[in-house]
Amino acid sequence: MKLFDVYPINNINIVKAQGSLVWDDKGTEYLDMYGGHAVISIGHTHPWWVKRIEEQLHKIAFYSNSVEIPIQKELAEKLGTISGKKDYQLFLCNSGAEANENALKLASFHTGRKKIVSFKKSFHGRTSLAVAATDNKSIVAPVNETENIVFLPFNDEEALKDYFEKAGNEVAAVIIEPVQGVGGITVATKNFLQLIRSVCDKHNAVFIADEVQCGYGRSGKFFALDHANVNADIYSMAKGMGNGFPIGGILIAPHIQPKHGMLGTTFGGNHLACAAALAVLEVIEQEALLAQAKQNGQYLMDQLKEIDGIKNIRGFGLIIGFDVPDELKDLRKNLLAKHHVFTGEAKPNVIRLLPALTITKAQIDDFLQKLKSEIRELKKAEIAHSIAE
Numbered sequence: 001m002k003l004f005d006v007y008p009i010n011n012i013n014i015v016k017a018q019g020s021l022v023w024d025d026k027g028t029e030y031l032d033m034y035g036g037h038a039v040i041s042i043g044h045t046h047p048w049w050v051k052r053i054e055e056q057l058h059k060i061a062f063y064s065n066s067v068e069i070p071i072q073k074e075l076a077e078k079l080g081t082i083s084g085k086k087d088y089q090l091f092l093c094n095s096g097a098e099a100n101e102n103a104l105k106l107a108s109f110h111t112g113r114k115k116i117v118s119f120k121k122s123f124h125g126r127t128s129l130a131v132a133a134t135d136n137k138s139i140v141a142p143v144n145e146t147e148n149i150v151f152l153p154f155n156d157e158e159a160l161k162d163y164f165e166k167a168g169n170e171v172a173a174v175i176i177e178p179v180q181g182v183g184g185i186t187v188a189t190k191n192f193l194q195l196i197r198s199v200c201d202k203h204n205a206v207f208i209a210d211e212v213q214c215g216y217g218r219s220g221k222f223f224a225l226d227h228a229n230v231n232a233d234i235y236s237m238a239k240g241m242g243n244g245f246p247i248g249g250i251l252i253a254p255h256i257q258p259k260h261g262m263l264g265t266t267f268g269g270n271h272l273a274c275a276a277a278l279a280v281l282e283v284i285e286q287e288a289l290l291a292q293a294k295q296n297g298q299y300l301m302d303q304l305k306e307i308d309g310i311k312n313i314r315g316f317g318l319i320i321g322f323d324v325p326d327e328l329k330d331l332r333k334n335l336l337a338k339h340h341v342f343t344g345e346a347k348p349n350v351i352r353l354l355p356a357l358t359i360t361k362a363q364i365d366d367f368l369q370k371l372k373s374e375i376r377e378l379k380k381a382e383i384a385h386s387i388a389e
Contacts, residue, residue: 097125
């Protein structure tokens with residue numbers, strides 16, 4: 001049997017990882033500036049994370065949600081404290097797509113409505129309703145298509161106002177990434193996020209903040225939405241929540257009431273996943289990683305802005321993107337092949353940086369040196385090519 005070929009694969013076999021470094025089976029060291037799609041929050045194989053999981057594994061790894069699981073309550077208490085959302089409720093699942101699926105479903109249950117407002121270039125996952133709310137027709141199967149989703153322009157206040165004036169009383173929820181990840185590290189303005197809060201309040205719709213990629217401390221605050229000084233009714237989480245162990249969840253405002261059977265999951269909130277998630281929160285707290293992400297992210301942004309050739313540096317904390325002009329189109333490929341640096345991309349020409357919150361200033365400087373070196377080489381090659389023509 002062979003694997004179902006849906007992933008473009010780099011010919012690299014990573015066999016070891018520590019912090020922001022990984023090694024392949026040939027012993028080559030790589031600097032990880034992408035964290036496996038923003039998943040690695042506290043660094044690869046953090047000792048406390050390993051210890052927490054190992055200790056839990058020796059006790060019990062799994063039992064279903066039909067019994068008391070005290071570690072879920074421990075996780076909820078710690079998450080409420082660190083996020084500042086103590087009065088919210090926690091529902092645990094396994095992934096970001098599943099978190100958004102449940103968030104959208106819960107909003108519809110709560111309001112009794114069907115319409116969902118999403119935004120251009122959004123990405124919310126690949127499950128049925130989450131992918132329907134994703135602005136990428138190539139991954140939406142015919143069975144996922146629905147007239148219940150409307151896509152509005154991102155950061156367009158007038159378009160949002162106009163839609164709610166016409167159809168606001170039909171809207172179950174507005175779902176938005178405060179910083180679009182797959183969409184190219186596009187940051188929602190404070191005014192736009194505050195307007196979403198306002199129109200949702202006026203029309204009794206649910207405000208869902210998709211914090212799967214931009215949340216969990218990556219922005220320098222626990223949630224990226226916190227920068228706008230408003231609260232969502234539901235926050236979706238995953239990726240950095242488990243530092244590589246599969247876990248997701250939604251934080252639900254107290255006015256949204258649960259009832260038995262409304263939501264459910266087999267593996268969500270299992271003992272092992274909760275141990276991993278608790279380790280992440282404990283390390284974030286003990287190592288002051290929110291402040292570190294803010295400080296190192298600002299340093300990285302400031303240094304990137306001094307580099308000639310790349311454009312439109314944006315983001316905050318350790319969720320950063322920049323545009324690559326055509327003459328540097330091989331920059332990301334060469335960073336990996338020649339300099340052994342993993343970065344991310346967004347089509348057509350964006351490099352995404354999503355390193356662990358534990359990345360050091362020395363490692364950032366190493367990345368910057370390699371980035372500058374490769375830009376110089378590509379520019380030299382471009383000049384030589386122009387002369388040859």
